[in-house]
Every structure is written in structure tokens, then in C-alpha cells.
Amino acid sequence: MGAITVVVNGRPYTVGCEDGQEDHVATLAREFDRQVVEVGEQVGQVGDLKLFLMAALMGADELAEARVRLAHLQSQLAARQAEAVELRRRAAEAIDAAARRIEDFSERLEPGAAPS
Helix, strand or coil, X not given: CEEEEEEECCEEEEEEECXXXXXXXHHHHHHHHXXXXXXXXXXXXXXXXXXXXXXXXXXXXXXXXXXXXXXXXXXXXXXXXXXXXXXXXXXXXXHHHHHHHHXXXXXXXXXXXXXX
């Protein structure tokens, strides 16, 4: 198990993490620190616990919004995929109909075929 020291609101915190995840945890900590600083600028220094709570709520709100956007995009993707399936089906039908017309026409043009 690895450990990394991150700085949030100007204070160091040692955090345990899986080996190899140190860079990822450091990136997350920098984003959290950015949110803590943003909250601190809005409400002033009200104590780490309250700042951390408010920043965590901001992060949770952003995550909730991202999930809603993701669900909407997944719905749009499913609709576009269904449209693509329908377009392929219609294209295949059109190709089949054209092939039948070509076959009918070529049968009529074969030598010895009776004119219609």
C-alpha cells in the first residue's frame, strides 16, 4: 500500500492509496484543493472542516450534473444508433429491390427471351 502527502488549503495530509495510484491521488487532491480555495474565497476561512465539507458538496454537485449529462448523451446515442439500424435496413431493402429490378431487366434482355 502506497502513501502520498497532498496539500489542501495550505496544509499537508498523508493519504494512503494503492501502489501505482499516487499520481492519480495527487491529481484528485489538486482538484479538491482548487475547490477548497474557491469556497474559501467565497465564504472566507471558516475552518478546514466546513471548507472541506462545502468543497466536497461542490464536487458532488458537479458529479451529479455530469451523471445527468452522461445519461442524456447515452440516450441520444441510443436514439442515433436505432436510427442508423433503421437506415441500414432501408438501404438493404432498396439495394435488394434494385437488384431484383436489374435481374428482371437482364432476363428480358437475354437472347431468346420473349419480349414483354
